[in-house]
Every structure is written in C-alpha cells, then in structure tokens.
Amino acid sequence: MKDPNVLAARRATLLQAAAKVARNVASILDPDTLLEKTVDIICDEFGFYYAGVFLIDAAGEWAVLCAGRGEAGEAMIAEAHKLKVDGHSMIGRATGERRALIALDVGEEPIHFKNPHLPDTRSEMALPLVVGDMLIGALTVQSIEEAAFSEDDITVLQGMADQLAIAIHNARLYQENQLLLARSERRAHLLDAAAEVGKGVTSILDLGELLNRTVDIICDTYGFYYAGVFLLDDMAEWAVLKAGRGEPGGRMIAAGHKLKVNGLSMIGTTISTRKARIALDVGEEPIHFKNPYLPDTRSEMALPLLAGDKVIGAVTVQSVEEAAFSDEDITSLQAMADQLAVAINNAQLLKALEEAHAELVRTKTFEALATATLQAIHWIGNKALPISTTVERLQDDLVNFDPLNIASMQEDLEIIGESARLIIAVKEHLIGPAREHKPRPTMVDDVVRDTALLLQIPEGIVSYKVASDLPLAIVDTDQLSRAFGYLLKNALEATENVVNPAIAVEVAVADGDFVAVRFADNGVGIPEENLDKIWATFYTTKGVGHAGLGLSACLQILNQIGGKISATNRAEGGALFELLVPVFTGKLPESDLPSGKAVLLVDDDDVWSKFVISLLQESGNVVTRSSDVVADFTPFDLVVMDDILKSGNSAQILQHLRNTGSISKVMVVASRMTAERATELAQFGIENMRPKPYTATGLGEILK
Amino acid sequence: MEKDTRILLVDDEPLVRRSIEKTLLRAGFDVDTAKDAMAGLTLFQAVLDGEEDVEEGPFDLAILDLHMPNLEGQDDPDAGLKLLTKLLEVESTLPVIVLTAFDEVARAKEAVARGARAYFVKGREAGLLELVNAIMDEEKS
Numbered sequence: 001m002k003d004p005n006v007l008a009a010r011r012a013t014l015l016q017a018a019a020k021v022a023r024n025v026a027s028i029l030d031p032d033t034l035l036e037k038t039v040d041i042i043c044d045e046f047g048f049y050y051a052g053v054f055l056i057d058a059a060g061e062w063a064v065l066c067a068g069r070g071e072a073g074e075a076m077i078a079e080a081h082k083l084k085v086d087g088h089s090m091i092g093r094a095t096g097e098r099r100a101l102i103a104l105d106v107g108e109e110p111i112h113f114k115n116p117h118l119p120d121t122r123s124e125m126a127l128p129l130v131v132g133d134m135l136i137g138a139l140t141v142q143s144i145e146e147a148a149f150s151e152d153d154i155t156v157l158q159g160m161a162d163q164l165a166i167a168i169h170n171a172r173l174y175q176e177n178q179l180l181l182a183r184s185e186r187r188a189h190l191l192d193a194a195a196e197v198g199k200g201v202t203s204i205l206d207l208g209e210l211l212n213r214t215v216d217i218i219c220d221t222y223g224f225y226y227a228g229v230f231l232l233d234d235m236a237e238w239a240v241l242k243a244g245r246g247e248p249g250g251r252m253i254a255a256g257h258k259l260k261v262n263g264l265s266m267i268g269t270t271i272s273t274r275k276a277r278i279a280l281d282v283g284e285e286p287i288h289f290k291n292p293y294l295p296d297t298r299s300e301m302a303l304p305l306l307a308g309d310k311v312i313g314a315v316t317v318q319s320v321e322e323a324a325f326s327d328e329d330i331t332s333l334q335a336m337a338d339q340l341a342v343a344i345n346n347a348q349l350l351k352a353l354e355e356a357h358a359e360l361v362r363t364k365t366f367e368a369l370a371t372a373t374l375q376a377i378h379w380i381g382n383k384a385l386p387i388s389t390t391v392e393r394l395q396d397d398l399v400n401f402d403p404l405n406i407a408s409m410q411e412d413l414e415i416i417g418e419s420a421r422l423i424i425a426v427k428e429h430l431i432g433p434a435r436e437h438k439p440r441p442t443m444v445d446d447v448v449r450d451t452a453l454l455l456q457i458p459e460g461i462v463s464y465k466v467a468s469d470l471p472l473a474i475v476d477t478d479q480l481s482r483a484f485g486y487l488l489k490n491a492l493e494a495t496e497n498v499v500n501p502a503i504a505v506e507v508a509v510a511d512g513d514f515v516a517v518r519f520a521d522n523g524v525g526i527p528e529e530n531l532d533k534i535w536a537t538f539y540t541t542k543g544v545g546h547a548g549l550g551l552s553a554c555l556q557i558l559n560q561i562g563g564k565i566s567a568t569n570r571a572e573g574g575a576l577f578e579l580l581v582p583v584f585t586g587k588l589p590e591s592d593l594p595s596g597k598a599v600l601l602v603d604d605d606d607v608w609s610k611f612v613i614s615l616l617q618e619s620g621n622v623v624t625r626s627s628d629v630v631a632d633f634t635p636f637d638l639v640v641m642d643d644i645l646k647s648g649n650s651a652q653i654l655q656h657l658r659n660t661g662s663i664s665k666v667m668v669v670a671s672r673m674t675a676e677r678a679t680e681l682a683q684f685g686i687e688n689m690r691p692k693p694y695t696a697t698g699l700g701e702i703l704k
Numbered sequence: 705m706e707k708d709t710r711i712l713l714v715d716d717e718p719l720v721r722r723s724i725e726k727t728l729l730r731a732g733f734d735v736d737t738a739k740d741a742m743a744g745l746t747l748f749q750a751v752l753d754g755e756e757d758v759e760e761g762p763f764d765l766a767i768l769d770l771h772m773p774n775l776e777g778q779d780d781p782d783a784g785l786k787l788l789t790k791l792l793e794v795e796s797t798l799p800v801i802v803l804t805a806f807d808e809v810a811r812a813k814e815a816v817a818r819g820a821r822a823y824f825v826k827g828r829e830a831g832l833l834e835l836v837n838a839i840m841d842e843e844k845s
Contacts, residue, residue: 381805386719389829541779
C-alpha cells in the first residue's frame with residue numbers, strides 16, 4: 001500500500017494540473033484551437049506521453065479523433081482515425097459505458113488497440129466527455145510508465161475531463177452563435193438591400209428606365225460584379241436580356257442576348273422551375289452558360305421574377321468571389337426579386353395601358369376625322385348639288401325654249417344663287433378662326449356685352465353676373481367676340497321655342513390663371529350622346545340651314561389662345577358652355593396719355609367708359625361722356641366713340657359729326673371690327689379706327 | 705285614264721328636294737315631298753289611311769335621302785334606311801330608291817339588303833329619272 005502522504009501529494013499535483021488545464025481551456029473560444037491546445041496543456045501539465053480528444057460524430061456512431069499530441073496525433077488525424085462508440089477499444093468502451101477506464105499494462109491488455117503511432121504507451125486512461133447527459137466525445141491520456149494511473153486518479157482526471165467537456169461544448173455553442181449571428185447579420189443586410197432595391201425601383205414607372213436603373217441599384221446595393229434582368233418574350237420561349245450592368249450588359253443587349261426557357265442556362269432553368277438557383281463555382285457548373293462577356297464571374301444566383309402566379313422573367317446576380325451565395329441568401333434575394341417583379345409588372349401594365357390609350361386616341365382621332373370628313377362631304381355635296389342639277393335643267397330649257405318655263409327658269413336661277421350663297425357663307429366660318437391672332441390685354445366682360453349688342457339680342461334675354469375683381473385677359477378681341485357670337489347665337493336658337501328665353505352670362509375668376517365666361521341658357525340642351533360630337537366641323541343637329549361650324553370655330557379659337565371650352569347640360573335644363581380665357585400676367589410700359597384736352601367720349605355708361613374717363617381725367621383732360629348726338633362738337637379737341645352702343649345710334653351720331661365738319665376729330669374704337677363695318681365707317685369719312693384699348697398704355701397709344 | 709305615278713320624295717335639303725321635285729314633276733310624275741323621316745312616314749301613312757290626297761291614290765314609289773333627321777328628329781346618317789324599313793313594314797311591295805350625297809358600296813349593299821330597289825348617288829338628275837322610269841316599267845310589266 002502506498003504512502004498516504006505520497007498519495008496526497010500526487011492527488012494535490014493532479015488537482016493543481018487539472019485546475020490549470022481547466023483554467024487554460026476555459027478561455028479558448030475557438031473549438032479547433034481549444035482541442036489543439038488542450039492535448040498539449042494536458043501532456044505538459046500532467047507529464048503524459050500522449051493525449052488525444054475524440055468527438056462523437058453526428059450519427060453518434062463513431063468517436064473521431066479531432067486532436068492528438070505531436071506527430072502521432074497529426075498522423076492519426078491525417079488517417080481520419082476513429083473508434084466505434086461502444087466498441088472494444090478503450091475509447092469505445094468509455095463512450096459506450098460513459099465511464100473512465102484504465103489500462104495499466106497496455107501491452108497485455110486485450111481491450112486496447114495496439115496503436116503503431118504510439119508504440120511506447122504502457123498505461124492509458126480513457127475518459128468520457130459528457131455535458132449534462134450528452135456525450136460529446138472522449139479523452140485519452142497515455143503514459144510510457146506502466147501502471148501510471150490508479151483508480152484514485154480517475155476522479156481528478158474525470159473532473160478535468162468534465163471541465164474540458166464543458167469548455168468544448170461552450171466553444172461549440174460560441175461558434176454556432178457566431179455563425180448564427182453572422183448569418184443573421186448577412187440576412188439583415190440582404191433584406192435591407194432588398195428593401196433599398198424595392199424602394200428604388202417601385203417609384204420608377206417607365207419600363208426601360210426601371211430595368212436599367214434596377215441593375216445599377218442591385219449592383220451598387222449588394223456590391224455585385226454584375227446584374228441582369230431577363231424578360232420572357234411573347235411566346236414565353238426565350239428569356240431576353242433587357243438590362244445588364246455596365247459595358248458587358250450593353251454589349252449583350254446589342255447582341256440580342258437571350259436564353260432558352262427550359263434550356264441548360266441558369267436563367268432558363270430558373271424560369272422553368274420557378275426556383276432560384278445558385279452556381280458557386282460557375283466554371284465547373286454544367287448548368288451555367290459560359291458567358292464570354294463576364295469572364296470573372298465565379299458565383300451566380302438566378303432568381304425567378306414572379307408576379308402573382310405568372311413568371312415574367314428572371315434576374316441574374318453574379319460575383320467575382322467563389323461561393324459568394326448560400327441557400328440562406330435565396331430568401332432575402334428572392335424578396336428583392338419579388339419586389340422587382342411587382343415593379344416590372346406594374347410598369348408593363350402601365351406601358352400596356354398607355355399603348356391602349358394611345359391606340360384609343362388614334363382610333364378616336366380617326367373616327368373624329370372620318371366623322372368630320374363625312375359631315376363635310378355631306379354638307380358640301382348637298383349644297384353644291386342643286387347648282388349642277390339646276391344648270392342641267394336650265395340648259396335643257398334653253399335648248400327647248402318654252403315661254404311657259406320662264407318662271408321655272410327663274411326659280412332654278414334662285415336655287416343656284418342660294419346654293420352658291422350658302423357655300424360662300426361657310427368660307428368665313430372656316431377661315432375666321434384661323435386668321436392671325438393679335439392678343440392684347442382685354443376686359444372680357446366688355447367684349448361679351450359688345451358681342452351681345454352686335455347681335456341685337458332683344459332686351460331682357462341676356463343677364464350678366466360679373467366678378468368685381470376681374471383681371472384682364474390676354475386675347476385677340478376679334479376672335480374672342482367671334483366665339484362669344486357663336487355661343488350667343490346657339491343659345492338664342494336653343495331657346496327659340498321657350499316662353500321666357502334666358503341666357504345667363506357669368507364672368508368670373510377661375511383656377512389656373514383663367515377668366516371663366518359661362519353661357520347658360522334655358523333651352524333644349526344637348527343630347528348627351530352628342531356632347532362629344534358637337535365640336536366636329538360640319539356637325540350640326542339643327543338642320544340644313546346650319547353649317548355646323550360655330551362650335552368647331554370656338555374650339556379652334558380657344559385652343560389658339562391657350563384657353564379651354566367645354567359644354568354640359570344643366571340639371572335644371574338647358575346647356576352650359578364654359579370658356580376659360582388666360583389671364584394677362586405681363587407688364588406694360590408706362591402710359592403716355594395726352595393732357596389738357598377737351599375730350600368727348602361717345603359711349604354708354606359702362607365699365608369701359610368709366611375706365612377711360614378716369615384715366616383721361618387723371619392725366620389732366622376734361623372729359624364729357626354722351627351716348628347720344630351732341631349739338632355742338634366745336635368745344636372738343638377729340639371725340640372718342642365706341643362703335644357698339646347700347647343706348648345710342650352710332651349711325652346718327654356719325655352722320656351728325658360729318659354734317660358738322662367734325663369727323664376728322666373722331667377716333668372710333670371697337671372690340672370687334674369687321675371689314676364690312678370698317679368700309680361703312682370709311683364711307684362716313686372716319687380715318688381713325690382702332691381696336692378698343694383696355695389699358696392706359698393702349699389708350700395712350702391710340703390717342704398719340 | 706291611267707293614274708299618274710305618285711312619288712314620295714323625302715330629303716332634308718330644301719334646294720335638293722325642290723330640284724329633284726321639279727325634275728320629276730316635269731317628267732309627269734305626281735310628287736309629294738317631306739323634309740325628314742318623321743314627316744315622310746306621317747305623310748305616307750296618312751295617304752295610305754285615306755286621310756290625305758286620296759284622289760291621287762297611294763304612293764307608287766319612294767325616294768329617300770339617307771342622311772337626314774331620323775324618326776326621332778335627330779340628325780342621323782342612317783335615317784333613310786330606318787324610314788325604308790318602316791315604309792316596307794307598312795307596304796312591303798313599295799319600290800324604294802335610297803339617295804345619298806356620295807358613293808359608298810357598303811351602304812348601297814345594306815340599302816338593297818333592307819329591301820331598297822335601288823341606291824342612287826345624287827348627281828345627274830336625268831339618271832335618277834331614268835332609274836325611276838325603269839323601276840316603274842318593271843312594276844307595270
């Protein structure tokens with residue numbers, strides 16, 4: 001029996017060594033380093049010949065040598081040395097029985113594997129590595145001394161092995177955690193990038209721009225070498241490259257790069273299987289298209305573009321790194337591809353919608369032109385036809401002259417005359433709106449009142465509601481008056497059979513820098529189905545006496561001045577036409593008005609006469625207004641006369657001016673001047689005729 | 705004494721209407737005119753019902769403009785075809801000539817398919833007269 005003191009000292013040494021081993025291994029977090037160092041620390045601290053650590057494989061069948069001391073350990077690891085769990089070896093038994101075993105004279109011990117790499121071993125202890133109730137491996141410690149271990153040593157060394165087991169377990173957990181963390185971080189990064197791509201692409205609605213920007217956004221966000229987007233052709237047989245990063249992308253698109261669906265390419269397979277594919281070493285991957293434009297690609301991922309249950313194409317992302325993608329990456333990159341697919345699908349839908357709209361516009365335009373042409377042919381044909389047929393009849397009558405036919409011949413001549421007159425009358429309707437526009441600042445309400453006076457609409461039919469803060473509009477007053485004339489005439493005709501015909505004119509400020517002029521009548525209204533047709537040339541619902549040119553002329557005039565016109569039916573009955581006339585926003589030069597003059601203003605007491613009187617008086621002139629004949633024109637240096645008078649008789653006044661020799665003092669102004677009227681005025685001896693001015697500058701210019 | 709051939713002429717263009725009327729009158733036909741489809745149908749029905757001009761007998765032939773106000777008074781490029789259908793519902797054997805301002809084969813075919821005897825593009829009225837005479841000769845034989 002051994003000396004108790006010796007035994008106690010050995011026990012203390014072993015405990016000290018065990019504590020040291022435990023302390024050293026506990027701080028090593030990398031499992032490989034831990035195992036390598038463990039065997040050295042154990043041998044060094046305990047003075048053993050050899051130590052080795054076995055770990056149980058995933059199936060729990062084999063204890064695989066993972067670390068071994070010295071050259072022997074390296075050699076055995078190189079040979080993939082492993083021992084069957086629950087086998088006959090020391091390690092096999094220790095793991096199977098989960099208890100430590102000692103072989104003291106190993107040369108005689110039948111249970112020991114005679115290991116050629118460790119020929120000097122004379123004692124061995126095998127210790128199971130257990131954490132909780134989980135066996136993770138075994139530790140072998142070997143000595144060149146026979147009977148180096150006693151049963152007493154087991155407790156100490158098993159304590160050390162338990163600590164080692166915990167350290168190994170912790171290191172593994174740490175490694176797993178690190179791996180999980182890295183995966184989680186990568187996944188978060190990829191998802192962030194997916195969100196970034198999604199955000200970048202969903203706001204682009206133009207398909208071409210979307211695809212080109214997408215490949216750049218993907219490469220920039222993920223740091224990929226190349227990205228490309230393929231879309232299926234109409235027959236879904238080919239995936240056609242629509243956008244590719246950089247010069248290679250441009251060259252491939254120029255070359256018409258496309259890949260067969262169901263073919264061997266990554267893209268073709270991805271589309272046909274609707275699943276993402278990864279090729280990590282693309283040089284060896286038979287499914288990959290060896291692309292001469294992208295020689296540096298070492299990893300590729302192909303992702304299907306799925307919009308709902310429809311595959312619309314695929315996206316390829318490529319990296320210069322080998323094994324750049326893992327299966328884990330598929331989810332997050334597919335999330336990016338899904339967002340991209342939605343954006344592409346939306347852009348395609350929008351493009352299809354735009355094309356359908358353009359087609360509709362083309363069809364509608366063609367229909368409108370066809371309708372207008374048909375109407376024009378019908379109208380002109382019907383007006384011209386009686387001329388030729390009647391001439392034919394007249395020629396017969398002249399050849400076979402019969403005095404009884406004279407009345408018929410006279411009627412035929414009247415038919416010819418009337419037909420010709422109708423055709424000629426159309427000329428001004430067609431040409432008028434196309435005449436050159438000379439826009440100038442204009443009081444729109446004055447033009448509409450003048451137009452109603454020119455048309456001699458009976459008193460009481462037209463009522464006015466004019467906004468007090470009305471700005472000047474910028475428009476050619478002749479053309480605006482022409483448009484107002486057509487609308488007032490239409491309203492009059494629409495109310496012909498109404499007991500109390502009423503035309504309400506409203507002039508107001510409208511949104512978007514417009515003056516709105518609204519004509520509301522209490523007539524028959526416009527059949528809803530005709531609301532779109534009324535703007536067509538020669539379209540009329542009012543019978544043969546009408547050419548159907550008024551509203552098309554209005555539309556043309558408003559289009560030329562940058563205004564708008566629309567027609568609706570009023571809920572209370574009748575039609576409502578609204579014209580939007582652009583507001584004058586320019587600046588005018590300083591006015592240069594005369595002063596010290598006695599001015600006679602022949603005009604009604606209206607907004608324009610008040611405006612003129614105020615300006616002339618401010619400039620130091622004496623102004624008298626009259627809408628009737630003035631007995632003596634001698635005191636006046638200048639007579640300014642509005643050609644369109646409500647209460648006065650302009651012909652009578654002009655006659656009087658001529659009779660009194662004062663005609664040369666007269667300046668006639670009008671919001672609308674026709675050639676016929678100008679001729680009449682000239683016949684009176686009027687030399688000064690000007691468009692009615694609506695600004696101080698304009699007034700100064702005409703009175704200069 | 706043989707009754708004169710009575711013709712219903714419906715056209716909304718007064719000068720065209722009057723000119724054709726004169727040509728037909730001079731050729732010896734009795735001519736009644738109407739300015740649109742509704743007036744034409746009303747006149748045709750009134751004569752048939754004996755409410756108007758019974759002495760001259762019912763209409764032997766109708767000449768209808770194609771594009772004019774329809775039976776609802778709306779401007780209608782097919783008003784003549786609609787009136788044609790109405791007239792044939794009342795008098796299935798009535799010879800009808802459809803008039804139009806311009807040549808259009810598809811419309812001619814449709815007019816004939818709807819029962820018109822002929823389709824005539826307005827122009828030389830002597831041609832219309834020849835057509836009317838030919839149809840009336842056919843009717844009498």
